[in-house]
Every structure is written in C-alpha cells, then in structure tokens.
Amino acid sequence: MKILRWQYTLFILPALLIMLIFFAYPVILIFYFSFLDYSIVRHTKEFIGLANYIKILQSNLFAQTAYNTFIWVLISTLLPLLLALVAALLTYERFLGYSIFRGLFSLPMIFIPSSTAILWALMYSEPFGLVNHLMDLLNLPRQIWLANPSTVLPAVSIANAWYGTPMSYLMILAGLESLSTEVLEASEVDGASYWQKVRYVILPMVYPVILLVGLLRLIDVIRSFALIWIMTQGGPGTASTTLPVATFKVSFLQYDYGIGSAWGVINVVITLIISIFILRRQRV
Amino acid sequence: MKFNSIKTLLIIILIIGLLSWALFPIFYSLIISLSGFELPTKFGFPKEITLSNYIEALKDKEVWNAAWNSVLIGFGATFISIFTSIPAAYAFSRSNNKLSNFLLYLFLFFRLFPWVALAFPIFYLMARFRLVDTYWGVSISHSVWIIPTSIWYLKGFFDMAPLELEESALVDGANPIQVLTRVVLPLVVPGLIAVSILAFIASYTEYLYSLILTRTHTTTLPVLMAGYLSEFKVEWRKISAISILSSIPMILFYSYTLSFMKRGTLTGVIKG
Numbered sequence: 204m205k206i207l208r209w210q211y212t213l214f215i216l217p218a219l220l221i222m223l224i225f226f227a228y229p230v231i232l233i234f235y236f237s238f239l240d241y242s243i244v245r246h247t248k249e250f251i252g253l254a255n256y257i258k259i260l261q262s263n264l265f266a267q268t269a270y271n272t273f274i275w276v277l278i279s280t281l282l283p284l285l286l287a288l289v290a291a292l293l294t295y296e297r298f299l300g301y302s303i304f305r306g307l308f309s310l311p312m313i314f315i316p317s318s319t320a321i322l323w324a325l326m327y328s329e330p331f332g333l334v335n336h337l338m339d340l341l342n343l344p345r346q347i348w349l350a351n352p353s354t355v356l357p358a359v360s361i362a363n364a365w366y367g368t369p370m371s372y373l374m375i376l377a378g379l380e381s382l383s384t385e386v387l388e389a390s391e392v393d394g395a396s397y398w399q400k401v402r403y404v405i406l407p408m409v410y411p412v413i414l415l416v417g418l419l420r421l422i423d424v425i426r427s428f429a430l431i432w433i434m435t436q437g438g439p440g441t442a443s444t445t446l447p448v449a450t451f452k453v454s455f456l457q458y459d460y461g462i463g464s465a466w467g468v469i470n471v472v473i474t475l476i477i478s479i480f481i482l483r484r485q486r487v
Numbered sequence: 488m489k490f491n492s493i494k495t496l497l498i499i500i501l502i503i504g505l506l507s508w509a510l511f512p513i514f515y516s517l518i519i520s521l522s523g524f525e526l527p528t529k530f531g532f533p534k535e536i537t538l539s540n541y542i543e544a545l546k547d548k549e550v551w552n553a554a555w556n557s558v559l560i561g562f563g564a565t566f567i568s569i570f571t572s573i574p575a576a577y578a579f580s581r582s583n584n585k586l587s588n589f590l591l592y593l594f595l596f597f598r599l600f601p602w603v604a605l606a607f608p609i610f611y612l613m614a615r616f617r618l619v620d621t622y623w624g625v626s627i628s629h630s631v632w633i634i635p636t637s638i639w640y641l642k643g644f645f646d647m648a649p650l651e652l653e654e655s656a657l658v659d660g661a662n663p664i665q666v667l668t669r670v671v672l673p674l675v676v677p678g679l680i681a682v683s684i685l686a687f688i689a690s691y692t693e694y695l696y697s698l699i700l701t702r703t704h705t706t707t708l709p710v711l712m713a714g715y716l717s718e719f720k721v722e723w724r725k726i727s728a729i730s731i732l733s734s735i736p737m738i739l740f741y742s743y744t745l746s747f748m749k750r751g752t753l754t755g756v757i758k759g
Contacts, residue, residue, distance in 0.1 A: 293501055320713065
C-alpha cells in the first residue's frame with residue numbers, strides 16, 4: 204500500500220512530538236547547560252565556555268571513574284557470558300529435565316533491579332549475609348563487602364552479572380537452537396568426540412551470536428545506573444563510582460548542574476562512540 | 488551421543504554449580520523472609536519459620552500505595568507508548584523512502600542513549616511543565632524510552648501482516664486510518680499484547696526517572712524499596728518479603744511473553 208506524505212506525517216507525528224519535546228530538547232539543554240557555571244548552591248547561571256570540561260578532565264575523580272567503569276563493564280559482561288555459554292551448551296544436550304533447568308536458571312530475570320539490590324545487599328551483609336557464612340566455612344575472615352573500598356566494585360559487579368546472566372543465556376540458547384543440525388550430525392558420523400564437536404563445530408558456528416550478545420550486554424551495562432546506585436551510591440568514597448553514577452551524583456547531590464551536565468555530555472560521547480563502533484562492526 | 492559415567496558426573500556437577508549460582512541469592516532471601524525474630528549469624532537454617540514478615544509487608548499502607556502508583560504509572564506509560572507507536576510503526580512499515588529510514592534509525596539511536604545523562608534536563612523540563620510528582624509526568628518520562636523499542640517491535644509485526652487485505656480494503660473505499668484500525672490491527676493482536684506487556688515491565692522496573700520525578704505522592708515500588716536499604720537499621724526480613732512479592736507480576740508477564748517471543752523476536756534479534 205502506498206502511503207501519501209500527509210498521511211505519513213500524521214501517523215508519525217504523535218511519537219515524534221513526544222521524542223522532540225522530551226528527548227531532543229533535553230539533549231540540546233544538556234549541551235547548553237554544560238557551558239554554564241550553573242549551581243543552585245552558588246546561585247550562578249553564566250556562560251564560562253569549556254571550563255567545566257577542563258575541570259572534570261583534570262580531576263582525580265575522572266581517572267578513578269574511568270577505571271571503575273572499565274572494571275564494572277568487564278566483570279558484568281564477561282562473567283554472564285561465560286556462565287551463559289556453559290549453561291546453553293549444557294541445555295543444548297537435552298539432558299533429563301533440561302526444561303526445568305532452563306526455567307530455574309532464568310529465574311533471576313523476574314526480579315526488578317531494586318529487588319536484586321536488596322537480595323545482594325543481604326548476601327553481602329554482616330553478620331547475616333550468606334557470603335560471610337560461606338567465608339566461615341572456608342575458614343576465611345569475614346568482610347564488610349560493600350563498605351570496603353577494595354571489595355565493593357567486584358561485589359556489585361558480581362551482583363550485576365547475576366542479574367544479567369539469564370538474558371545472555373536465553374539469547375545464546377536461541378542462537379544455538381537455530382544452528383543447522385546437519386553439520387553436527389556429520390561430525391558425529393565422522394566420529395568426533397564431544398569436546399571436538401564443541402571446539403571445532405559448535406563454537407565457531409555460534410561465535411557471531413556470542414559476540415553480539417556480549418556487545419549488546421556491554422552497551423547496556425556501560426549505561427546502567429540503578430543497581431550500583433541502590434547498593435552503594437558510588438561509595439564508600441568514590442570506590443564504586445562509575446560514569447553514570449558520577450553524572451547523577453554531581454547534578455542531584457551536589458546541585459552543580461553545569462558540571463553535572465558536562466559529565467552527562469562526556470557520558471553520552473563515550474557511550475555513543477562505543478555503541479556506534481560496535482553496531483557498525485556488527486551491522487545489526 | 489554416548490553417555491559414560493565420568494561425563495555424567497561432570498554434567499551433574501556443572502548443573503548443580505550453575506543452579507546454585509542462579510538460585511542461592513533467591514533461596515537465601517526466601518529463607519530470611521520466612522524466618523522469625525532471630526536471623527542466622529552463621530551457616531544454617533533459622534530457628535523459627537513464620538509468615539509474619541509477609542503479613543507485615545502486606546499490611547503496610549506505604550507498600551500498597553507504592554504498588555498502586557507503580558501500576559497506574561505503568562498503565563499510563565503503556566497507554567502513551569502503544570498509542571503513539573502503533574501509527575508510527577505502521578507508517579514506517581508501509582513506506583520506504585530516505586526520510587522514513589532516517590527517522591527509523593534515529594529511533595534506534597535513541598535506544599542507545601545513556602538515560603542518566605538526560606536526568607537533569609528532563610527534571611528541569613518537568614518542573615517547568617509542573618509535572619514533577621504527577622502520574623502523567625512519570626509516565627511520559629518512562630514512555631520516552633519505551634517508544635523507540637515498541638516501534639521497532641511493532642514494525643516487525645506489521646511487516647509480517649499480508650498486504651492483500653489492506654489493498655482490497657482500500658479499493659472498497661476505506662481510508663488509511665480505517666485500514667489500520669479495522670484490518671491490520673486485528674491481525675497483530677498477539678504481538679500487540681506482547682509489546683504492551685514489555686512496555687509495562689519496562690515502566691514497572693524503571694528506577695532512575697521515578698527517583699528524580701517522584702516525591703511523596705507518586706513514589707513507585709522500586710523507589711520505595713531502594714529507600715529501605717539506606718535506612719539506619721535495615722529490616723532484612725520485611726524487605727526480603729517485599730522483594731519476593733514485587734516479582735510476582737513479573738512471573739505472570741514473563742511466562743506469557745517468553746513463550747510468545749521465543750521463536751519470533753528473540754531469534755529475530757540474533758539473526759539481525
């Protein structure tokens with residue numbers, strides 16, 4: 204069916220209008236604010252050029268935040284990917300009760316981020332947390348995981364990895380199940396062992412899917428805010444402050460909207476460069 | 488495939504390991520939510536099992552209020568995003584020119600944007616429009632992020648609907664709006680339900696925008712629950728019960744959506 208231009212415009216208009224007012228305009232605003240010295244505390248709102256950016260890029264917080272974001276993304280992307288791959292390969296073997304396994308292994312998905320934060324804050328808590336009970340069993344010292352600067356970042360990243368594993372698992376499983384079975388059967392006829400089959404047939408065939416799932420996860424994780432904010436608020440100190448947390452903290456806790464917006468722009472630039480680079484390579 | 492005992496043992500160990508990873512946090516919070524006054528300070532089961540934490544959570548007015556707010560805002564966000572996405576997705580599906588392709592990819596680009604960067608400007612705008620702490624304000628802020636995804640999913644469903652019916656309806660003298668509402672929409676009802684559920688889930692789980700746009704009147708469940716963790720004395724038993732209860736709607740939704748999405752969208756996403 205041919206759609207005429209006025210009809211087309213009419214159909215798209217409502218969605219476009221919302222996106223223009225509540226997305227495009229805020230994007231313009233954030234660039235504008237980032238050039239201002241704009242703070243409720245100091246009662247200022249004046250143009251200062253690039254001073255906010257220079258201030259951020261020279262601060263210790265920026266280096267710390269970049270490092271934290273890297274660790275956070277690394278753990279919460281690779282760990283779910285690895286576990287999801289092992290689980291998907293297992294499920295693909297159709298062992299007895301595999302559908303029950305699939306349901307149970309996907310269960311973390313049903314929690315909302317706030318519940319996940321509570322579940323894992325409980326796991327890490329002292330003296331009631333399960334993680335510390337396990338430390339007792341292993342004869343290791345108990346830790347206050349979320350209040351210790353050297354353990355807080357791995358701790359919240361692992362919680363995030365737990366939350367993200369089911370989605371990666373279901374996607375990799377869908378990829379595995381869409382493979383053609385002929386090649387697999389041929390390799391079995393040729394007498395390949397299970398490990399040879401996985402190593403030389405399944406993994407190369409499913410590799411593009413694994414890569415895509417990992418990269419999509421990376422794009423999600425680098426922007427994610429809720430879990431880390433609820434569990435630690437970026438603390439103790441700045442030990443778990445990632446890029447989104449820093450952006451939020453400066454605007455809504457220090458009420459410094461100029462610097463906060465500059466953080467936002469840096470956040471946007473970094474996220475979009477990585478995402479577009481990834482999507483280009485993948486041609487999604 | 489041949490089974491031998493070593494391989495079977497390995498598989499069993501792997502299954503137990505993976506399931507412990509996925510289930511221990513859930514299982515542990517279930518135990519805490521069922522335990523009596525004394526919480527376990529070392530490995531083991533609590534001395535007393537009781538449902539009183541759940542009863543206490545369900546008696547809490549604050550919790551009911553937040554849950555009701557979450558549902559209202561979720562319906563609002565679903566309503567706004569579905570009713571704007573349907574015509575837009577239909578137009579994208581039935582036209583193939585440069586402008587429409589550009590706009591379609593622009594909507595994909597919105598999806599990649601870091602939400603947190605726009606938190607302050609959105610708050611600023613909502614304050615200007617006097618929409619802070621109102622149901623519509625929070626719903627709109629959620630739907631901004633739901634609309635792009637909904638359009639992409641719905642476009643996929645519209646692409647699959649056969650064109651012949653529409654053409655014959657047009658020949659019979661129907662206008663494009665009638666074609667969309669009377670002929671095309673009935674064909675994609677299952678897809679429409681799935682997309683609506685995904686929209687509702689997205690709003691139900693959303694935290695950041697609910698946090699900055701709600702005060703006392705429209706506090707949603709995720710914001711209320713997150714607040715419990717920063718209290719001076721954390722009541723683990725009650726908040727564990729609430730986190731278990733808050734996932735009940737998600738179980739209902741996912742069981743429908745997953746069975747529907749398994750063949751369609753999920754593999755569609757992967758095949759690109």
